[in-house]
Amino acid sequence: MTQGAFDGSFDLASSDETPSSRSESVLRGWLPVVGPFTVGASFLLLCIWTWGRWFDPLVDFGRELYVPWRLREGQVLFRDIAWFNGPFSAYFNAALFRVFGTSITTLVVANLTILAAGTALLYLLVRSHASHLTATVTAVVALALFGFGHLSALGNFNFVAPYSHEATHGLVLGAAALAALGRWSAIRRSGWLGLAGALLGLCFLTKGEIFLAAAAGCGVLLAFAWRERDEPAAARARQAGLWLASVALPALASFVLLSFGMPASKALKGTLGSWPWIVGGSAMEITFYRRISGLLDPKRSALELVVWAAEWLLVLVPAMLLALAARRRKVLAMTAAAVAAPLIVALLLTRVGWLKWLGVARPVPVFVAAFAAWLLVAGGSVTGGARRRLIAWCVFALVLELKLILAVSLSGYGFVLALPGVVLLLVALLHHLPKWIDSRGGSGDVFRILALGVVAAAVLGNLVFAAGWMNRKSHTVGRGADRFLADRPGPIVQEAVDEIEAICPPGQTFTVLPEGIMLNYLARRESASRFVNFMPPELAFFGEATMVEDLESNRPDYVLVTHRPTLEYGLPRFGEDYGRELWSWIESHYEPIALYGDPPLRDDSKFGIELRRRRVGPEAARGR
Numbered sequence: 001m002t003q004g005a006f007d008g009s010f011d012l013a014s015s016d017e018t019p020s021s022r023s024e025s026v027l028r029g030w031l032p033v034v035g036p037f038t039v040g041a042s043f044l045l046l047c048i049w050t051w052g053r054w055f056d057p058l059v060d061f062g063r064e065l066y067v068p069w070r071l072r073e074g075q076v077l078f079r080d081i082a083w084f085n086g087p088f089s090a091y092f093n094a095a096l097f098r099v100f101g102t103s104i105t106t107l108v109v110a111n112l113t114i115l116a117a118g119t120a121l122l123y124l125l126v127r128s129h130a131s132h133l134t135a136t137v138t139a140v141v142a143l144a145l146f147g148f149g150h151l152s153a154l155g156n157f158n159f160v161a162p163y164s165h166e167a168t169h170g171l172v173l174g175a176a177a178l179a180a181l182g183r184w185s186a187i188r189r190s191g192w193l194g195l196a197g198a199l200l201g202l203c204f205l206t207k208g209e210i211f212l213a214a215a216a217g218c219g220v221l222l223a224f225a226w227r228e229r230d231e232p233a234a235a236r237a238r239q240a241g242l243w244l245a246s247v248a249l250p251a252l253a254s255f256v257l258l259s260f261g262m263p264a265s266k267a268l269k270g271t272l273g274s275w276p277w278i279v280g281g282s283a284m285e286i287t288f289y290r291r292i293s294g295l296l297d298p299k300r301s302a303l304e305l306v307v308w309a310a311e312w313l314l315v316l317v318p319a320m321l322l323a324l325a326a327r328r329r330k331v332l333a334m335t336a337a338a339v340a341a342p343l344i345v346a347l348l349l350t351r352v353g354w355l356k357w358l359g360v361a362r363p364v365p366v367f368v369a370a371f372a373a374w375l376l377v378a379g380g381s382v383t384g385g386a387r388r389r390l391i392a393w394c395v396f397a398l399v400l401e402l403k404l405i406l407a408v409s410l411s412g413y414g415f416v417l418a419l420p421g422v423v424l425l426l427v428a429l430l431h432h433l434p435k436w437i438d439s440r441g442g443s444g445d446v447f448r449i450l451a452l453g454v455v456a457a458a459v460l461g462n463l464v465f466a467a468g469w470m471n472r473k474s475h476t477v478g479r480g481a482d483r484f485l486a487d488r489p490g491p492i493v494q495e496a497v498d499e500i501e502a503i504c505p506p507g508q509t510f511t512v513l514p515e516g517i518m519l520n521y522l523a524r525r526e527s528a529s530r531f532v533n534f535m536p537p538e539l540a541f542f543g544e545a546t547m548v549e550d551l552e553s554n555r556p557d558y559v560l561v562t563h564r565p566t567l568e569y570g571l572p573r574f575g576e577d578y579g580r581e582l583w584s585w586i587e588s589h590y591e592p593i594a595l596y597g598d599p600p601l602r603d604d605s606k607f608g609i610e611l612r613r614r615r616v617g618p619e620a621a622r623g624r
Contacts, residue, residue: 062518197246
């Protein structure tokens with residue numbers, strides 16, 4: 001067996017099986033073609049099935065379009081636009097807009113390209129460590145659940161239209177840094193070490209929690225790499241210096257470039273991105289972040305994790321025992337497993353509610369930790385550098401999941417944070433555990449077939465759940481290269497965009513509160529405010545008084561008020577539970593002139609947008 005994926009050798013011809021007949025040899029000759037073809041076909045089919053349905057017309061993704069559009073037009077991040085992530089993704093997307101034109105299609109094609117490259121990297125990493133089957137299944141599952149996933153009403157939690165490009169870019173950069181460092185540890189060429197550092201440095205300019213996970217994994221990998229060889233202290237010092245300099249270079253470049261447009265203190269804060277909020281603890285003061293981590297009710301979350309882990313074991317342990325018992329008549333046992341696998345799929349899909357499938361990833365951190373412990377203590381046939389590199393990937397996955405520690409889910413932030421853990425889990429179930437069973441005289445193939453049945457049930461369950469959300473999206477929003485499909489709010493959003501284009505000529509501004517910067521992007525009209533959203537996180541990070549002062553200074557020509565329920569933040573309604581100063585300012589300075597749909601901020605079962613115009617004359621004077 002080659003050391004494989006986690007040392008960067010990328011040997012596609014490697015395999016653990018030895019052909020015993022000409023027919024087996026011919027079959028194996030096709031495997032290098034069948035695996036990538038299956039992954040490619042899955043990518044294409046999922047792309048066609050989900051096309052245009054990845055977005056939400058109001059939430060999150062509009063920010064991902066508006067900000068790079070404004071940067072392309074000459075504004076400066078952190079000076080003209082308030083931002084609390086690193087600068088890499090916003091400027092990367094702005095560069096795409098400058099080269100290929102400003103449109104949703106430009107960003108979609110770029111994201112599909114990144115997803116394809118990331119999937120290819122994933123396949124190569126797993127394949128060079130495990131079998132073609134394991135690599136193929138892992139890549140297809142990653143595409144179905146994470147790459148094109150739509151497991152919540154909002155969408156935006158997939159790699160094609162992410163709620164935050166810093167999340168997807170950061171994960172790909174972090175994983176690539178680990179892969180490059182693994183390659184260096186195998187061949188000790190300094191170019192790979194410098195590349196690994198530069199990739200990690202770019203990851204630093206995305207999201208803090210993803211950089212932290214990647215840095216932890218790289219740190220473990222470096223420590224193990226230095227233990228593998230007895231090198232002079234001077235050589236290790238040069239290696240460490242090269243790596244650290246490479247990591248620091250992107251941040252230094254960011255600081256210098258930002259300094260041309262703002263004071264050095266602001267350039268430094270912008271380069272640090274989300275770290276001030278992480279270190280300051282501002283994020284965990286918000287109910288939403290405590291809820292998604294499971295820390296809002298830790299006892300209940302821990303109990304649910306235990307229950308899910310027990311349900312996993314109730315399925316996997318009998319399968320393992322059956323595989324261990326299949327010492328004779330293995331062909332008969334494999335046939336029985338092949339018959340049982342679809343029955344397992346049908347049983348699980350019938351007995352488990354669709355909504356419950358969202359929690360199927362809850363025990364992933366526990367099993368990844370158990371896998372890492374097994375590698376440390378025993379490791380089976382995984383020896384030497386390969387074992388230590390696998391451990392580094394386990395560290396990467398576990399640190400990523402800290403943000404969701406007691407409530408890991410495939411939906412929401414889990415489409416990024418749970419992905420490496422799920423990948424490691426599949427590698428363990430489909431490769432390492434079957435090999436361990438084989439070493440004990442059982443039939444690893446029996447367990448592998450039964451495990452595939454469980455995996456198929458989980459994937460099908462989540463795909464059916466996703467289909468329910470996507471089937472609701474039948475209304476066209478936007479025009480030309482900005483067209484996409486939306487659910488019930490779609491026609492209302494388009495009506496508001498058409499109206500604002502008619503009454504608000506280029507050069508005038510409008511601002512959407514509490515959320516809906518997508519309308520600015522679709523109408524190609526600038527917001528008067530530095531703040532993209534006026535949601536509870538932004539109020540907590542920047543301060544409501546600062547936002548009111550900014551609006552007072554810049555006075556948009558129009559204001560649009562959207563109905564955006566925010567119960568997930570523990571603050572259900574803008575203007576009542578939060579943002580009262582902002583709402584008071586709007587009412588004092590702007591009068592309603594049009595309504596699209598139902599009145600906003602009243603009934604959460606209905607949706608609407610209210611257009612307001614700046615007051616003039618005596619009323620405006622009284623407002624001031």
